[in-house]
Amino acid sequence: MSDLLIALRTFVRLCEKPNFSRVAKELHASHTTVARRLDQVEAHFGAVLFHRTTRRLIATPEADRLLAHARAMLDALEGAERDFGPVRGEPGGLVRIGFTTALGLHYVERLGELTSRYPALQLDCAMTDWQRDMVEDRLDLALRVGPVGDDRLVVHPLGRLPRLLVARPAYLAARGMPASAEDLSAHQCIAYAYGDVPARWTIDGRERVAAGAFRSDSSEAVHRAALSGLGIALLPAVRVRDDIAAGRLAPVLPDSHIAPLDIAAVHPSHKSLAPKARVVLDFLKAKFPGEPISYPPQM
Numbered sequence: 001m002s003d004l005l006i007a008l009r010t011f012v013r014l015c016e017k018p019n020f021s022r023v024a025k026e027l028h029a030s031h032t033t034v035a036r037r038l039d040q041v042e043a044h045f046g047a048v049l050f051h052r053t054t055r056r057l058i059a060t061p062e063a064d065r066l067l068a069h070a071r072a073m074l075d076a077l078e079g080a081e082r083d084f085g086p087v088r089g090e091p092g093g094l095v096r097i098g099f100t101t102a103l104g105l106h107y108v109e110r111l112g113e114l115t116s117r118y119p120a121l122q123l124d125c126a127m128t129d130w131q132r133d134m135v136e137d138r139l140d141l142a143l144r145v146g147p148v149g150d151d152r153l154v155v156h157p158l159g160r161l162p163r164l165l166v167a168r169p170a171y172l173a174a175r176g177m178p179a180s181a182e183d184l185s186a187h188q189c190i191a192y193a194y195g196d197v198p199a200r201w202t203i204d205g206r207e208r209v210a211a212g213a214f215r216s217d218s219s220e221a222v223h224r225a226a227l228s229g230l231g232i233a234l235l236p237a238v239r240v241r242d243d244i245a246a247g248r249l250a251p252v253l254p255d256s257h258i259a260p261l262d263i264a265a266v267h268p269s270h271k272s273l274a275p276k277a278r279v280v281l282d283f284l285k286a287k288f289p290g291e292p293i294s295y296p297p298q299m
Contacts (some may be wrong), residue, residue, distance in 0.1 A: 007038070014034070015067050019131050034178055041066075091274075092121055093121070093276045095123055095124070096141075097124070098128075098143065100240045117279075123280070127215060140276075142265070145263060146262055152270070156285070158285055161237070161260065161263050163235060164240055164251055166232070166240050166244065166251055170229050171188075172250055187231060189212040190210070190225045190230055190231045191222075191231070192215070204257050213230070216230045223235055227243065237290075240288070269273060
C-alpha cells in the first residue's frame with residue numbers, strides 16, 4: 001500500500017475520532033507519525049483539513065469534502081482485495097465484532113469451530129452491554145437488541161432470545177418461592193438498568209418496577225449477583241440454562257410469559273460486507289442460541 005493510502009486511512013480515522021493520541025494508540029503509531037501523515041494529505045490536496053489546538057482537532061469543510069472521496073477510494077481498494085481474495089485462498093484477516101456480554105460469552109465458547117475452519121481469520125471481540133459506535137470503534141459487525149432504527153446500518157435479524165426469572169435455591173428457601181408476579185414486590189429483585197432509569201420487567205403483559213438492594217448496568221454482574229443469592233434476576237436463558245441444570249439457580253414463575261429479546265447483527269451501510277465478515281455473520285446466525293424469526297433477513 002502506498003504512503004498516501006496509509007495517510008488517507010489515518011485521515012479517515014481522525015475524522016471519525018478527532019484525537020491524535022487515541023488514533024495513534026489505535027494505529028500503533030506515534031503522535032508524530034499521525035501528525036506527519038495528516039500533513040502529507042494536506043500537502044497532497046493543498047487544503048487545510050483540521051484546525052489544531054492544544055486540546056482539539058476541528059475538521060474544516062474541506063475535510064468533510066475529502067472524507068467522502070477518501071472512503072470511496074479505500075472501499076474500492078477493499079473491493080479489489082475481495083475480488084482477488086478467493087484466488088489467494090479462504091477468507092482471512094481481522095474482523096472486529098461488538099457483542100452484548102451474555103451473547104458474547106455464548107459465542108466465544110464456540111469460536112474454536114470458526115477459527116478451525118478459517119485459520120487465517122483473526123477476531124477482535126468487544127464485549128459490553130452499552131451500544132458501541134460502529135464507525136468510531138471500527139467494528140465490522142455488531143449485535144443489537146430490539147429495534148435498530150438507524151439507516152446507516154444494514155440489519156440482519158438473528159432471532160429472539162428467551163429470558164428467565166431465576167434465583168439461588170438458598171435464597172428461595174429463605175424467602176419463599178413467589179406464586180405470582182405480584183409476589184415479586186416482597187422480594188429482592190436484582191435490577192439490570194442504566195443510570196437513574198428504573199428496571200422494568202413485563203411479566204404476563206403487565207409492567208412492574210424491579211426493585212432491590214442491588215442493581216448494575218452489566219448483565220454479567222447481575223448473573224453473578226443471582227448466583228451469590230442476592231435475589232431474583234431476569235436473565236437471558238442462554239446464560240442460566242447450565243446453572244439451572246446444575247442446581248446453582250432455580251427458575252422462578254416458569255409458567256409466566258416474558259417477552260423474548262429481538263437480536264440482530266448489523267454492519268455499516270456505507271461499505272459492503274467483506275468475505276471475512278460474511279463468514280462470521282454466517283457463524284452468528286448458525287450458532288444463535290434463541291428462537292428463529294419468521295421474516296427473512298435483510299440483504
